[in-house]
Amino acid sequence: MADEPSSSLRRALDLLDALASDDAVAHGGWGVNRLAAHLGRDQSQVSRTLRVLADAGFVERDGETMAYRVGWHVFALAARAGDQRLLAAGAPILRRLVEKDLGERIHLTVLQGSQVLTILTQSPPHVVQTVAWAGRLVPAHNTSSGRALLIDFQRDELQRLFAGVAFGSGGPNAPRDVDELWERILTARRSGYAIVDEEFEPGLVAAAAPVRDFRGGVVAALNVSAPKFRLWGRLPLAGPVIKAAADELSIELGYDAARPPTLATTRARTG
Template sequence: MQSVDRAVCVLEILARLGEVGVTELAAEIGVHKSTVSRLLSALEDHELVEQAHERGKYRLGFGLLRLSNAVSGQLDVTQQGREICERLAVEVGETVNIAVLRSHYVVNVDQARGPRSVGSHNWVGELTPLHATSSGKILLAHMSEDARREVLGDAGLKRYTDRTVTSLDELERQLKVVAEDGYVISTEELEPGLSAVAAPIRDHAGMVVAALSVSGPVYRLDDDRAHDIVPAVVAAAVAVSERLGHQG
């Protein structure tokens, strides 16, 4: 068991640092270099690591792709996020949704309700506009500029409330901030009285594949409360991302 644990440590260090030498690995794990050499040799036999001969250092090998491909087909963002969303809903007391892009809309694919949100609207399966929702802004902010303009060209910028952003330039400015901050707060942009906070969910390659949001009535989820729960929302989105294989 000790050897297995050390071998996993080696893989995690290589994933974090890239190319690493035997001496550095030994120091990281706290064992003799000969022990690390034996571990690397065993991992190399299974193509889980490989040596960069020109530098004499080791890096992750292509054998890991066989394992990751076997797992990736089984990973579903709703399945991996369910428990995390339920915990977050209990923690913040509001409705938690996971949403993905479908055509030029956002579709909510899973929902968990907190103790204060019983009887709230069920958003699962509903198509909502990208530009007027917190989840939509997360997805838009992490698209390429060309893809974003194409999607918005098809969708348009319909006004839903007096707070809905209908200027493309203003929306682009907001999305730049969203991409930099790693979260967004949306207040009464889709419906009067509805506020939401969202953060990105990433896959194993670092691509944003979904958004995790917390929504609730403005009288409970006002601006101060929304900012207070940002760390919890971001942490939950990161936790789901890690389950999808994202290294961070």
Template structure:
């Protein structure tokens, strides 16, 4: 099919508008108005106005009803999120296969969703054990090694906002932690060693380890997890934790993360 130069030019102009809305100025100002977008892109105000209305109709941008400034929209973020998760799974799978073979246990790729942990992908070394219904299943983040890894970037105030203070944490899992203060102590331990360990804290007879997967910004976007019966993994938990930390670091490098020296 022959290339349509007019359509290509229109796409480039629309991308220029989206790049302007992704700029530090737009973030600081809570969006940009049509006049400022026209100045930044060198286009006529009427052209920018028409383009932004069309993008808003598709959910690619949103216009604040009070300030009339435009921001990047929900549909764009949804597309980026889906693409990022697909890339994460693609990069993680071969590393997860190697880790599963090394430890001889099922490995899980997990993310944080509100107050819960969601398993999105699993790789088994071949034996029969798996967390029952693990993929697509959400569990309380404070009670799991995955959750603790992904909560390490939060401050005590942010933990209080996320979990509240009225009810004990993990009420259905009585071992620990019972409070935000106890969770904070545990999170500091996780930060120091680079992986988290749970020993029958989520479920009797079950142990697990997790390590963070970081993106190019250094943010923990997912966690690599191993969970197994204590009778099989209990005496080598920290060895499994170190191996999981190393594997998670490999995936992080593939996502563009560069650790500070």
């Protein structure tokens, strides 16, 4: 357990890290010399290591400046393993939320078209009914998860997504058209989480927050829902709690909060 042989592999990984540092990224990558100085290593070996990394696509070189940057291959690795990580990292967070923080049913969901697909559920032990929520589809327009998943959408995109979708159904407070939905999304955007009061079903309230991945886009949503009489009073608290948990999950997915919130890579997923 004590002294690891500071393997050459370890040094190569440190090299990748150095290329991902704020400084390196800000400069559009670093050259061999700069990297060697930063790592306290010889130029020659840095050069050779970079060649291997470049051949594998883990770093790439700018043709003009000779600077190395983290390559697309790393991006590809993360993209392929992303779903797996969402589930793996999500499960313990759901468990903690239901056991320690909220004591109500928690869901992890993704957007599929204009609907919301539940991919993970955690229920409090005392709940008797074991409805299999995982795999179930619900509308996006009248659920807290939907609100969170749509939080980055522009007005016209929303319009196109819900073209031909009947609003109407759901609870008494469900939005009646895209305009109302848009207004509520704007509200959610301000606080960073969505609160829904009897929109999906009478007597049901919920809170949800978006989960983002390394691309910066929303890939999932975390939500808590429960009967109004049990949760309504705590909802002003539950909102921020859900948001904090969603942010935590986002960071595990490589979300870089420092980056300006730009794109929304909403893409459908299969459980």
